Amino acid sequence: MATEFHNLQELRHSASLANKVFIQRDYTDGTVCKFQTKFPSELDSRIERTLFEDTVKTLNNYYAEAEKIGGQSYLEGCLACLTVYLIFLCIETRYEKVLKKISRYIQEQNEKVYAPRGLLITDPIERGMRVIEISVYEDRGSSGSSSGSSTTSSSGR
């Protein structure tokens, strides 16, 4: 049964968590932060494959941008070393800036794409950059089988 939610607020108040899907890291390119774009079967009925893949690919691009070793990272490193790393008290590292962009992107995706489908993406940084956690919600009224994992969103608490 398709569950429709108009926004994140509704999702929190009228839905209960049914399941969580974890998108694992893709290590084929080494230790850079990259997530698998393989579409999990649990989301088959909830979201279109292309939308999901787009989200993961965009996230991967963001992380690649953050971890890129190039002119800017050399400059940052040299400048930081010369100032005995005190410069990081004043300015943000490039990685932190990209993480903020990622956070905004995830929030935007949640609002526009995932919440209307009863899903919620958790920022990977909150899970140690190990997984992308996608929470699957069921409408409280319609679903009688709330899973025992019983994680509810923290909004009410």
Next chain:
Amino acid sequence: MIIRKPTRKWEKLPGKNTFCCDGRVMMARQKGVFYLTLFLIVGTCSLFFAFECPYLAVHLSPAIPVFAVLLFIFVMAMLLRTSFSDPGVLPRALPEEANFIEMEIEAANGNVLAGQRPPPRIKNVQINNQIVKLKYCYTCKIFRPPRASHCSICDNCVDRFDHHCPWVGNCVGKRNYRYFYLFTLSLSLLTIYIFAFNIVHVVLREYRSKKMFHVDSLTPHCTVLEVLVCFFTIWSVVGLTGFHTYLISLNQTTNEDIKGSWSGKNRVQNPYSHKNIIKNCCEVLCSPTFPSVLDRRGVMLEDSSSPTHSDASAASTHKSSNPVSQTTKSSAPLIPNEHTPDEAKPGIGAGTQKSTSSPKGEKPPSPTSPNAVAPAVIKESTH
């Protein structure tokens, strides 16, 4: 009105770290050797500045003590940065994630006959056309990312784990390896510098003994002491710097070198090396500064009845001793403190993780599914 101090996430992080300055500083539990390091460096340099520098500044050049001061400041900054920062600790898996992984493992293993030992939990991944085995960590309940290892002293999985260094009182991992390297490098330079100028000082005194100046009877003793300390330090620290320079040029960690992961004919070649010394050095020393994934200073949501999520940030304070208690929490009916991304603060600060709020004294039995392997059986401890 009593304002209760908010509980910060570092207070609930598992593992065996100690935290200071309300979560800003993160170190290992045993700090004795670190204090010794501090004492040796500060003590020797103080003697140098007090006894040798006045003479050298007057008779040779004032630039000598100035450069010594700069070098000393750099050494101390690198030491403190290495010691106090999060080495790249990987947070433990939350119960749902742990269960998800368990289910995957069970599905992969199929039915294990009673009495038969379950197969080891290993995942094979292909990195740059080499097969690398990822091991499962029974403490942290995750498959360790490549190059990560579990430090038994700190009881954490650390990303790109190099080694646990008692001299700096912390693990050396992805986030603080470059500071560690710069510390050993600058300390080598400082030691050689002090050693050399002590010799110069002694030689000058011999040749200028006819000059009228106040002979301080304490000075020769201090010089001898400094020379002794520097002599022994040079052998160890310069050697260590050389060793790490070699490792960096090959893009290897101490852990991999000791275990012989990439050596030998039948073994896999190092898949992380760029086969180019400059590129390897650049990657290790000039790569972007990775943020900590442990949110040490994040505030825990007030809810004593259910386990609170502690952020995955590397700043893990290990006040709770038993990570097993975390899995018990998964059977608790409600976990109300889970942040939705909507509420999460942007950047590193956001994040929640189930904290082990179980009573510290008790060790609740871990929920065991029929096919689960006892966590205590295989525990990778690396040093």
